[in-house]
Amino acid sequence: MTDGTAAPLYCLMFVSVFAFVSADQKNITAESGQDVTLPCQTPNNKNILTVEWSRADLEPKYVYVHRDGRFDPENQHTSFKNRVDLQDRQMQDGDVSLILKDVMINDTGTYECRVVQKGTSNKNSDPVCIVTLSVDPPDKKNITAESGQDVTLTCRAPNNNPISVLKWSRADLGDEYLLLYKNKQFETDDQHPSFRNRVDLQDRQMKDGDVSLILKDVTINDTGTYECIVIAGGGGRPKLINSTNLHVVPPGQTGGDTEDGGKEAGSVGLKVGLSVPALLLVAAVVGFLIYRKREKNKESRAVPDSC
Structure with a gap:
């Protein structure tokens, strides 16, 4: 049996855990130089006071902060200046997605979006979206x-x-x-x-x-x-x-694909392939000339002397 306080405590723990794991988590891969959208959707845009996009490994950690209806540049990390904006500044239908322009390898990391609404505190609030971005190096x-x-x-x-x-x-x-x-x-x-x-x-x-x-x-x-x-x-x-x-x-070696002599072997094979027919042709010509000379000698011996 449990006392009357156990059930409320259990429910509170369950709600807290559910709030943490219910954050929308996504993985995105982009090429260097692309513009990337980090998607995030809240239930609605009513009573939204603050939208904070941050990355925990940075100091300061803030990527973009939208507060009281406008962009707040204070404490923004310098690497994101003039490179980030909300996809919809009106945040219609709760769209708080972030556009990150001209990404580079250093933008690889895990981004968190926190939303503060009227009547809530922004202290230790759980993220509503977690996006892990991987940026591939240039080709x-x-x-x-x-x-x-x-x-x-x-x-x-x-x-x-x-x-x-x-x-x-x-x-x-x-x-x-x-x-x-x-x-x-x-x-x-x-x-x-x-x-x-x-x-x-x-x-x-x-x-x-x-x-x-x-x-x-x-x-x-x-x-x-x-x-x-x-x-x-x-x-x-x-x-x-x-x-x-x-x-x-060096000249004549651009066709090779290996560095271990593979190209040299190919060149030698080509030379051998070309030299064999040439040798056969020379041998045939020499043989024919020898044959003709022998035939002429035979004919000269067969003719009787006129004296």
Whole structure:
């Protein structure tokens, strides 16, 4: 038996546990550079005082706060400035979904949405939605080129905003770069000496976001991973558009896919395949000439002397 206070206490514990596990939980995977919507729905938009989107691993933890009918930028984490907004600021039908623009790998994490309504306290309130976001890195491209060739490293930036900064770099070069476009001109102060007069944009007007780089007369020393970084609009943060692994080999070796001599074996096989028919042809010609010479000798011996 239990006393009269046990049942209310049990109900209170049950309600608390139910409130916690009933939070809507979702997993979302996005590609770097995309705009992502973190969905969240409350029963209705009546009496909503505050909507808080946060990430516990950040300091400050707030991604977006909507308070008293407007966006509250205080205590917002700097990495989300000018990148987040509610999908519907009117929050019709309880829609408090968050739009996160131009995601990057550092945006990977678990986001929580808390809603405070009239007559409730925001202290230690449970989240109504939990969204785990995973952001995949930009696509990596692999290019193999022969020494002496001109190579195009393709890159396309979003064309909805003008490009204010473009930088092509290679991780092992430190602070030096291949090409830097800034303040509507090309900078050369910290350009790596080995790339001077060897690089140019495929389209200097960068139409439709085309910021592909032409690398002329490549050498084996040009082997490495190249990164295309863009800042679009009047400001904002640098965005890695893509990276390209360039492998430069001696002439005649671009067809190979392995580094363990597989290509060399293929080349040797080709040479042998071509030399066998040639040897057979030579042998046939030599045999025919020997045969003709013997026949002539036989005919000369068969003819009697005229003396």
